[in-house]
Amino acid sequence: MNVWGVSTKDVVRLVRAGLIASGAELAGLALMATAAWLLLKAAEQPPLASLTVAIVAVRTLALLRGGLRYAERLAGHEVVLRYLGALRTRVYTSLLPHRVSRHSGGDLVTRLVSDVDAVQDAILRCLLPAGVAAFVGLASTTVALIISPAAGFTLALGLAVAGIVLPWLCVRITRSAAEASAPARADLAERAVELVTGRRELIAYGVHESTVDAAHTAVDALAARDRATANRTSLLAAAGMLVQLLTCVTIALVAGVSTPLTAALALGALTVFELVLPLTAAAQRWVEVQTSAQRVRALLTEPAPARGTAVPEPGHLRLEGVGVRFPGRAPALEGVDLDLPPGKRVGILGPSGAGKTTVLNVLLGFVAPTSGRVVLKGKPLDEYDPTLLPSVVSGALADAHVFHTTVRENLLLAKPGATDAELLEACSTAGFDLPLDREVGSDGDALSGGQRQRLVLARAVLAAPPILVLDEPVEGLDPEHGDAVLADVLAAARGTVVLVTHREAHVAGFDEVLRLG
Numbered sequence: 203m204n205v206w207g208v209s210t211k212d213v214v215r216l217v218r219a220g221l222i223a224s225g226a227e228l229a230g231l232a233l234m235a236t237a238a239w240l241l242l243k244a245a246e247q248p249p250l251a252s253l254t255v256a257i258v259a260v261r262t263l264a265l266l267r268g269g270l271r272y273a274e275r276l277a278g279h280e281v282v283l284r285y286l287g288a289l290r291t292r293v294y295t296s297l298l299p300h301r302v303s304r305h306s307g308g309d310l311v312t313r314l315v316s317d318v319d320a321v322q323d324a325i326l327r328c329l330l331p332a333g334v335a336a337f338v339g340l341a342s343t344t345v346a347l348i349i350s351p352a353a354g355f356t357l358a359l360g361l362a363v364a365g366i367v368l369p370w371l372c373v374r375i376t377r378s379a380a381e382a383s384a385p386a387r388a389d390l391a392e393r394a395v396e397l398v399t400g401r402r403e404l405i406a407y408g409v410h411e412s413t414v415d416a417a418h419t420a421v422d423a424l425a426a427r428d429r430a431t432a433n434r435t436s437l438l439a440a441a442g443m444l445v446q447l448l449t450c451v452t453i454a455l456v457a458g459v460s461t462p463l464t465a466a467l468a469l470g471a472l473t474v475f476e477l478v479l480p481l482t483a484a485a486q487r488w489v490e491v492q493t494s495a496q497r498v499r500a501l502l503t504e505p506a507p508a509r510g511t512a513v514p515e516p517g518h519l520r521l522e523g524v525g526v527r528f529p530g531r532a533p534a535l536e537g538v539d540l541d542l543p544p545g546k547r548v549g550i551l552g553p554s555g556a557g558k559t560t561v562l563n564v565l566l567g568f569v570a571p572t573s574g575r576v577v578l579k580g581k582p583l584d585e586y587d588p589t590l591l592p593s594v595v596s597g598a599l600a601d602a603h604v605f606h607t608t609v610r611e612n613l614l615l616a617k618p619g620a621t622d623a624e625l626l627e628a629c630s631t632a633g634f635d636l637p638l639d640r641e642v643g644s645d646g647d648a649l650s651g652g653q654r655q656r657l658v659l660a661r662a663v664l665a666a667p668p669i670l671v672l673d674e675p676v677e678g679l680d681p682e683h684g685d686a687v688l689a690d691v692l693a694a695a696r697g698t699v700v701l702v703t704h705r706e707a708h709v710a711g712f713d714e715v716l717r718l719g
């Protein structure tokens with residue numbers, strides 16, 4: 203299987219769709235030519251018997267064309283939809299390992315939705331029509347050459363101009379326009395995503411209007427460019443029609459065969475052009491599709507980060523001289539040692555930006571150290587399967603996501619199959635008192651900040667991992683209530699605990715306190 207994941211079965215299905223489509227078009231072409239021949243022959247008033255075959259042929263071809271067109275739609279869409287389903291899954295799987303660090307929100311949406319849809323157009327609107335036009339064009343030119351070499355030659359010339367030269371010119375025009383507008387398009391995609399996701403903040407700080415205006419300006423600039431390109435490509439489309447007209451007229455003049463045959467040749471040529479003329483528009487789409495295809499291809503060929511396969515088990519976790527440096531930034535952590543045997547309780551204190559959350563992210567395997575190493579039960583953390591690590595280390599992080607569903611469903615993520623009694627016990631430990639059936643809104647926006655925080659905490663309590671990490675878990679609560687909740691959570695924790703906090707009092711009685719910054 204190649205990088206696009208096209209199997210032999212896909213190719214067979216595509217060729218079958220192409221052959222059915224060519225059959226439909228040839229039937230249409232033969233229908234037009236036979237009908238033209240029949241009309242003019244009938245005008246000569248020959249015996250009816252000499253027209254019978256043509257009359258039957260016209261009826262048969264009309265039925266055949268309709269039936270084949272239907273079959274072609276089915277076959278073409280079947281191959282494309284099947285293939286796209288598989289491709290979208292592969293693109294999604296390729297995006298997962300890089301999603302946070304390498305791609306922004308707008309970029310992710312573009313890659314997963316429009317780039318993959320563009321591949322659909324590449325097959326249905328470009329490759330298939332071009333293949334069918336080439337096949338039918340060659341077949342009809344061959345027949346025309348046999349009937350009248352002069353007409354056949356004229357047809358070949360006309361088809362070459364309309365089917366090769368004009369699409370080629372269109373590719374050149376569209377490609378240079380696409381290259382010029384690519385950065386503006388990427389910028390617009392980013393603006394659109396930020397306008398949607400950051401709407402509340404933009405309104406709150408009074409910059410929503412100006413941000414929308416800036417986006418409109420970007421849209422207008424792009425639209426002006428697109429109009430200029432459209433003007434040039436529509437000239438090419440008009441040129442194609444002119445070529446069609448000239449070819450048909452020339453065939454009528456130079457064919458040198460009987461009037462009915464000349465009519466059949468001229469009208470047949472007219473019909474073949476109906477297949478070839480859309481290739482100019484298809485060429486334009488092809489250029490747009492290529493950019494998307496390159497992005498999909500880049501994603502599919504990007505090597506996935508090495509991923510461990512060992513199954514993690516609870517045990518001794520250690521940070522040994524761990525340093526973390528985000529690209530282009532000063533080091534977030536340098537030479538941090540932390541020893542976490544089972545059952546140990548460690549507090550992490552330090553000013554804002556000292557790297558406390560980064561330590562937790564390293565423990566959770568979310569951030570890989572740029573120096574030093576993390577060892578679980580004697581093995582580097584990256585040798586373990588990252589999807590299984592949460593069974594050993596998990597907890598409540600400040601930016602934990604809350605899903606747009608009920609409290610119950612949000613909690614069950616931590617322990618699928620937990621009974622309501624277990625859920626309520628975890629809620630009670632975390633001081634969360636809303637009903638389990640309460641909808642929490644998108645990312646918990648139907649909850650107060652404190653409720654959201656306690657829901658995340660209840661989820662961590664329910665998961666009860668052997669190593670529990672907590673990132674300022676009661677920061678949003680009033681101090682008295684927060685202290686009580688934290689005390690309950692710590693009392694319920696059975697294994698190792700790593701607590702990030704700004705308050706010394708929270709880590710009183712802990713086995714170790716790591717001070718950063």
Ligand SMILES: Nc1ncnc2c1ncn2[C@@H]1O[C@H](COP(=O)(O)OP(=O)(O)OP(=O)(O)O)[C@@H](O)[C@H]1O
Pocket residue numbers: 528529531534552553554555556557558559560561
């Ligand atoms: N994904 C990231 N990309 C770039 N820099 C980052 C990233 N995450 C954190 N940093 C930087 O690393 C440093 C440490 O951040 P971290 O969130 O660990 O601090 P913190 O001690 O938890 O702060 P706070 O108490 O405010 O939560 C900061 O300078 C921060 O800007």
